[in-house]
Amino acid sequence: MVTIADIAKIAGVSKSTVSRYLNGGSISDATRKKIERVIDANSYSPNKFAQSLKAKKTNIIGTIVPRLDSYATSQTLIGIDEQLRELDCQLVISNSSQDLNREIENIYSLAKQKVAGIILLATEITDGHLEAFRQAQIPVILVGQQHDQLHSIIHKDYESGYELGKYVLQKGHRNIAYLGVTEKDIAVGIKRKEGFKKAVEGQPDTLVHYFETSFNIKGAMERVPEIIEEYQPSIIVCATDNIALGALKAAYMKGLRVPEDLSLTGFGGYDITEITYPGITTAKFYYKEAGRMAAKDITKLVNGEELGKISFTKYEIIERESVDNLL
Amino acid sequence: MVTIADIAKIAGVSKSTVSRYLNGGSISDATRKKIERVIDANSYSPNKFAQSLKAKKTNIIGTIVPRLDSYATSQTLIGIDEQLRELDCQLVISNSSQDLNREIENIYSLAKQKVAGIILLATEITDGHLEAFRQAQIPVILVGQQHDQLHSIIHKDYESGYELGKYVLQKGHRNIAYLGVTEKDIAVGIKRKEGFKKAVEGQPDTLVHYFETSFNIKGAMERVPEIIEEYQPSIIVCATDNIALGALKAAYMKGLRVPEDLSLTGFGGYDITEITYPGITTAKFYYKEAGRMAAKDITKLVNGEELGKISFTKYEIIERESVDNLL
DNA sequence: CTGAAAGCGCTTACAG
DNA sequence: CTGAAAGCGCTTACAG
Structure with missing residues (x-):
């Protein structure tokens, strides 16, 4: 391994000067060129550990x-x-x-x-x-x-929840299930739901039931059948695309057609929501x-x-x- | 930041001894206990950079x-x-x-x-x-x-390709499309295909056509319609689950039912293959x-x-x- | 602009 | 078992 001392010796300067070259200190044009050549020729690169030890910081x-x-x-x-x-x-x-x-x-x-x-x-x-x-x-x-x-x-969890809520209403859904997640997750569990709530609030003749599940697909798959049986919503608004994926599978397994028998939305915009059949309407985040x-x-x-x-x-x-x- | 010198001073021993304690050198029980206490009390942990610089290796x-x-x-x-x-x-x-x-x-x-x-x-x-x-x-x-x-x-690319091939034959498929990937990828592009080839070779009245696509879902979505139109296979054996996903979407978009109108298999065992409808038969890797x-x-x-x-x-x-x- | 020297926090022969 | 000393490869005041 070639060190700063080697470079210094070959270039005929001191280690300090090489270090200055490396760290952008003031240096004459002649020495700069010389050092540059030597460094290139020996494909030298400073030892990160020594640098960090001395400079007490890293990148x-x-x-x-x-x-x-x-x-x-x-x-x-x-x-x-x-x-x-x-x-x-x-x-x-x-x-x-x-x-x-x-x-x-x-x-x-x-x-x-x-x-x-x-x-x-x-x-x-x-x-x-x-x-x-x-x-x-x-x-x-x-x-x-x-x-x-x-x-x-x-x-924009709140805003996207709001816009999605308005969209769902505009499509004529009046019996809605919102399948969310734990409120410990403020962004996903609260903000999205609050935005949605705001959008549907005051809408006449509209029923909205709120449910909670885990973040994974399996959890949703287990939860959705009960929801459908008990409340027969026309749509399930899912707090994440994964939940929507689980809901989609659950619907299929119950023999329901999506969206004719049950509509579905997600949040996230995962690539896979474009590939399912039908494709899932979702709030895409970047x-x-x-x-x-x-x-x-x-x-x-x-x-x-x-x-x-x-x-x-x-x-x-x-x-x-x-x-x-x-x- | 507390250093090895601090620990040594507090414990009333030399740095060497502390270092030996750290690196499992021989040390008396009394000093060991003493050093241990001091290290705990000061929640000391060695500077990785200094260690690496000296020992010239990392973990x-x-x-x-x-x-x-x-x-x-x-x-x-x-x-x-x-x-x-x-x-x-x-x-x-x-x-x-x-x-x-x-x-x-x-x-x-x-x-x-x-x-x-x-x-x-x-x-x-x-x-x-x-x-x-x-x-x-x-x-x-x-x-x-x-x-x-x-x-x-x-x-086990070859073996899984072979077994999947046998499975497909056993299900009665005789007009088969194999949708693979570039042979630059030896495992995915060659081994899986070779295993499959071996399985179908010599099977009477069996037609197998081989095709190539990219690794992504979109690529398969574009490729599959041509294959179906030109050869009307009863099954497309896809070299990865992603390709199978693309094929599934393409089939849906053509209005084909899976598996009644077109069967499909993948390789990989991605979680998502369980969630699609129908679930995709696949060679699962661990x-x-x-x-x-x-x-x-x-x-x-x-x-x-x-x-x-x-x-x-x-x-x-x-x-x-x-x-x-x-x- | 340049160099000699000290020091970052460790480890490792070498003595004792 | 223990300690003093040298050194890993850098950087950074401090002089000049």
């Missing part, structure tokens, strides 16, 4: 994800990865397998690794998180959830874009730049075939 | 993935992550976005970061890869592809298990243990509703 951004096998996670990570690459930062991904304690451990562990900043694909922010961030003393960007003490990138924004923002924070507490990504209602027009 | 395993948004990648990563965590190794994920050159760059970049070993979720191994591995001088495990110069974990094996094997290699060149994961034909029984 590593840690990203904590709740799970690896989700469309939202994958897309967000792709966005972060792309943007960080452009920014010449390194990405370290830390998986917490949907375990909040592990998530908090991951914060400490990233801090110990001296990452320059942390991006957290958040689900729920507890006091444990806050305490970890406080101790870590590292810039943080939340993606997907909002918190007044932290910077965040969030999706996860990759959110990832890019998070990456840009975290580097701003790392560089001490000012930043608004909150940024929004756009959304779009994608109309496909899973909602029947009752009018 | 980081680099994993290179071709893409982040694929079921196989996610599951394999989950397996690697779980296992590496048990083994107290750190995981760094490097995404090459399906770009072979970037993949090779990633090898060099991981080598520069002094990772202890590399796991490559491989698609195609070029001379560029080999050269990079040679220069890096780091243990490598391939997942999903085989190469005689490298260690690998591979799925990606998570492969990931765990890769993690175990790479640490063996890192520790200088002997290892066979190749390990296989199991597979299973999952019979669902997408194949009609013609007999």
Whole structure:
């Protein structure tokens, strides 16, 4: 391995000068050229560990994800990865397998690794998180959830819920089931539902029942038959595309046609909602874009730049075939 | 930040002794207890950079993935992550976005970061890869592809192709389309097809046509209609579940019922194949298990243990509703 | 603009 | 079993 001392010797200068060259200190044109040549010729690259040890900082951004096998996670990570690459930062991904304690451990562990900043694909922010961030003393960007003490990138959960609600009413649905998730997840469990509620509130002759299920497909598959039997809604508005996928399967298994016998909507805009039959009408979020924004923002924070507490990504209602027009 | 010198001073011993405690050198019981207490009380943890700088090695395993948004990648990563965590190794994920050159760059970049070993979720191994591995001088495990110069974990592509072929014949299909992928991908493009070929070879009155498409759903959606129109196969055997998903959508869009008008099979065993309607019959691979094996094997290699060149994961034909029984 | 020196937080022979 | 010393490959005041 060639070191800075080797380069210095070959170039006939001191290590300090080479270091200055590397870090953009002032240097004469002649020596600059000389050093450049020697570095190229020996394909030298500085030892990151020595740099970090001395400079006490890194250009590593840690990203904590709740799970690896989700469309939202994958897309967000792709966005972060792309943007960080452009920014010449390194990405370290830390998986917490949907375990909040592990998530908090991951914060400490990233801090110990001296990452320059942390991006957290958040689900729920507890006091444990806050305490970890406080101790870590590292810039943080939340993606997907909002918190007044932290910077965040969030999706327009409320607005998309509202617009989707209006859409459903406009299609003539008056007996509606809303299949949501735990309110511990503020964005998904509360905001989407609140937006939807606002849209249907005051609509005459309209029945809306609210239910809760888990985030996975199987959970929805089990939940939906009861809902149908008990309330016979004309539509089930699902808080995520995964839930909608489960509902679709459940409907098929009950021999119901979608959308003739039962309409369905989702949130997320996962690629797969275009491939099912029928395609699922959904509120599409731009996860990759959110990832890019998070990456840009975290580097701003790392560089001490000012930043608004909150940024929004756009959304779009994608109309496909899973909602029947009752009018 | 508390350092080894602090601990030494508080405990009233030398840094060497603390270091020995940390690295399992011989030490008296009394000092061991003393140091332990002091370390706990000050929640000290060694600076990784200093350790790596001195010891010239890390416990980081680099994993290179071709893409982040694929079921196989996610599951394999989950397996690697779980296992590496048990083994107290750190995981760094490097995404090459399906770009072979970037993949090779990633090898060099991981080598520069002094990772202890590399796991490559491989698609195609070029001379560029080999050269990079040679220069890096780091243990490598391939997942999903085989190469005689490298260690690998591979799925039973040939065997599963064979068994699926036999299954299809047993269901009475005699006019078959096989929709494969590029032969550059030896495992997916060649092995699966060869296994299938072997199974149908010599079967009387049987027509098999072979086609090629890309790995994504859209590609298959475009390709399938032509195939149906020109050859009217009773079944399309797809080289991946994604292709099967595309074929299913294409069939629906042509107004064909699956499996009555057209049967379908896939490879992979993605969760989503259970959710579609009908569920897709597929050769399921155990990606998570492969990931765990890769993690175990790479640490063996890192520790200088002997290892066979190749390990296989199991597979299973999952019979669902997408194949009609013609007999 | 340039160099000598100190030091970042560890580990590892070498003595004792 | 324990400690003093050297050194890993950098960076950063401090002089000149």
